[in-house]
Amino acid sequence: MLQVHxxxxxxxxxxxxxHTGSEPGSSLRYQTHRETETAMGRKLEIDLQGDELHARWHLQHFRGLATARIWCEIINHSNEPVGLEYVSSLSLYAIGSLPWEKSGRLHLAHNNWYGEAQWKKNSLPELxxxxxxxxSLDRISIENTGTWSSIGYLPCAAFEDTIAGTTLLWQIEHNGSWQWEIGDYRDQLYLQVSGPTENESHWWKKLAPGESFTSVPVAITLVTGGLDAALREITRYRRRILRPSADNIELPVIFNDYMNCLSGDPTTEKLFPLIDAAAEAGCEYFCIDCGWYSDGEWWDGVGEWQPSAARFPGGIREPLEYIAAKGMKSGLWLELEVMGTACQLANTLPDACFFVRHGKRVIDHQRYQLDFRHPLVQAHADQVITRLVEDYGISYIKMDYNIxxxxxxELAADSPGDGLLQHNRAWLAWLKKTLDRYPHLVIENCGSGGLRMDYALLQQHSIQSISDQTDYRLMACIAAASASAVTPEQAAIWSYPLREGDREEVVMNMINSLLLRVHQSGHLAELSKERFALVREGIALYKTYRQKIPHLExxxxxxxxxxxxxWLAFGLRNEQEAWLAVWRMESEQEAITLPVPFVETMTCIYPQAxxxxxxxxxxxxxxxxxxPDKMTARLFHLTFAD
Structure with missing residues (x-):
């Protein structure tokens, strides 16, 4: 049921x-169990007893879903400390039909900067x-160590049993280090899923007498069908656990001045024509991205978050008020978990406010990592948010994280991994508290694009920046896959028409975002009338059906x-209708056949011409x-026969 080293x-x-054959995990024995009905559904708790440790295993089922959330608590009931090296959140034995080397297919979601949510399917021998x-003594182990929770892989994977015709999908709901493995034992396959571990992520926890440790939660679903069916089921579950937010219901269109636009160099002079154009195009939020807090080069100086007088001679309220005058809500970019090595405030704070290893502050990319366990750090963060929301009047924060x-x-921790886990949980607690303080505030989750796409964070954030990809043609592939990583209504995809682009480039840019969250950018004020009209047409069309997106699969x-x-094809549907985006990439074929049955009508709705x-x-x-042409895209509306 669980493994404890x-x-x-x-x-x-x-x-x-x-991580098999663990002790004292293997010596834990059943003691008792309880079944209760919670607001979410049926809950099962099983108590296991050992000589030194007591374990409580939790399974929360979600009413009406084929998904459960699993975690465990470990309690030291001995008179001596116990050093934990590994605690599984989920341990399953015999997960596939025999012979597993022929029946099993593992689906891994590779996830990298500029290349998010790229799923690959392999047999286990191929891996x-x-x-x-x-x-054997071998295993397939996928792990992540550090403060980017989805660098390399999404914290989500699936095992397809081609003989049984089923797919098992698991999702690790943690914003730090994690590990899972599949291996063989007594001819069968097992799956074990954990948060941080000693071997993989330098986590070790000294559990004092009477102290308890709670593992990170893991969601698991088993469906009939392949990966497609499993992703639809986990989408239903993800929607069930989201923090209630008007942003997830209304899906407002956001303009952000960064991507293929101002690129971190905003000024009042540059912003005004963009604000005019964004409002005319139909955008509802305007977010000023990075650079607003520094007169010049700013990378290693971030941390105080005071507006630049050089960039905004009339003060930053001038462009923010102009945004409001144009009927849009305003936003600003932050990277609140770091301070640059050249930030004066960083020199006045004690080392206890930062990550420290081997007696030195951790530095990555000219940035220090703030430790949100420290009260001075939380007070600093609270002051920044209060000033931006209450003094500047913003309604949107792009919360980035680039290290x-x-x-x-190692400070105030039993191991570096223990310190990281405590910080991860402190950041989540601070985020929840901040959203409770300002329920109207939208905080976008961003980690150099999609390098922190996990459902510890995404239960709280209503919107996720999926990618920093600057090539709209490559963005098409990421956009088409993004609903596998997050719900469609949380998946913000850039649409950034180019100054030198053509008509089809604008169309593909728009279609990349029209089934998700429109993250508009680009030099809209410099587009030709025809190309600007296509942007405006796309946004107007989006507003006619966006309220349905949170209910479509x-x-x-x-x-x-x-x-x-x-070719690429991605859609959202219910039983009556669907919206389907189709992209022809480098195919030499002018036509593609799509296995979508029982279609009664199918109409191209963008571009209307x-x-x-x-x-x-x-x-x-x-x-x-x-x-007829390569690198083109179209959006269709479908209805289905009864």
Whole structure:
């Protein structure tokens, strides 16, 4: 049921790198259990007893869903400290049909800067796990260490059993270090999922007598069907656990001046024409991105968050008030968890306010990492938010995070990983408190794009920046996959028409975002009338159906996209209708057949001028779409036969 490694205990099995055969975990025995009905659904608790440790295993089912959340508590009931090295949140045995080396397919969501949510499917032997004996010493281990929770991989994966026709998907709901592994034991496959560990992420916890430790939660779902079906189910669950927010319901259009636009160099003079153009295009928020707090180069000087007099001679309230006068709500960019090495405030704060390892402050990319366990750090953060919201009147914060502070901090902690876990939880508590203080405030989650896409943070944030990708053609692939990482209504995708672009470039830029959250940017004031009209048309169209997006389910007629896919297709649907985006990338073929059955009508709705020229062919089990030119995209509305 769970695995617990502790210092000084023997391991029962020849486990090599595996987290199996643990002690005292293997010696825990059933004591009692309870079933209760909670607001979310049925809850099961099982108490396990050992000589030194007591464990309480939690399974929270969610009413009407095929998904549960699992975690455990470990309590030291001995008279001596116990050193925890590993605690599983989820441990499952026999997860696939035999022979597993033929039946199993592992779906991994590779996630990197400029390349988010790229799913790959492999058999276990293709990933190096072979059937060699009664059991092997090998495993497939995926882990993340540090303050970016989704660098390398999303904290989410799936195992498809092709014989049983089922898919098991798990999601680690933690904003720091985590690890999971699949291996073989006595001919069967097992899955174990954990937060931080000693071997992988320098986590060790000294559990004092009477003290308890709670593991990070893991959501798990089992569905009939493949990855597509599992992602639809986890989308339902993600929506169930979201903090209530008008932003997730109304889906306002946001203009942000950064991407392929001002790129961190805002001034009052530059902003005014952009504000005019954004308002005319139909945007409802205008966010001034990075650079507003420094006269010049600002990277290593961030931390005090005072507006630049050089950039805003009339004060920063001048552009903020102009935004309001144009009928939009205003926003500002922050990176509140760091201070630059050249920030004067950083020199006045004690080391206890920062991550420290080996007696030195941790520095990454000319930034110090603030430790949100410290009251001075929280007071500083509170003061900044109060000034921006109450004095400047902003309604939106882009909360960015552009460093990885590594394994953690040794100060006031049993290990660097222990310090990191405490900080992770302190940041979440501060975020919840801030959103309670200002319930109207929208705080966007960003980590150099999508490097912190986890549902510890995303239960609180209503919107997630998916990617910093600057090429709209590559962004198409990321956009088409983004609803696998977050709910469609949280997935902010840039639309940034280029100064030197053409008509089809504007269309693809808009379609990239029109089924998700529109993150508009680009030099709109410098576009031709025809190209600007396409932006305005796309935003106006979006407003006609956006209220339905939080109730629609994602689907991928061509399976998950990749950067080498010749065609891309992503849609949102219910039983009656669907909105489907189709992109022709570098395909030599002018037409594509999509396995979408029982379509009664299919109409090109963007761009409107293409409605007559883009006539899909409908068959009982599929539809065919023709796009004569490469690097073009169209958005369709579909209705289904009863």
């Amino acid at each position: 502790a210092s000084g205990y023997n391991q029962n099995d020849h486990h090599a790198r595996k 190096g796990l072979e059937k060699v004996n009664h059991f 990885n502070a590594g394994s953690g901090t 994602p689907f991928w007629p061509l399976e998950m996209p990749s950067f080498t896919s010749p 293409e409605q007559r020229r883009c006539q899909p062919v409908l068959q009982p089990q599929n539809v065919s779409v023709s796009l």
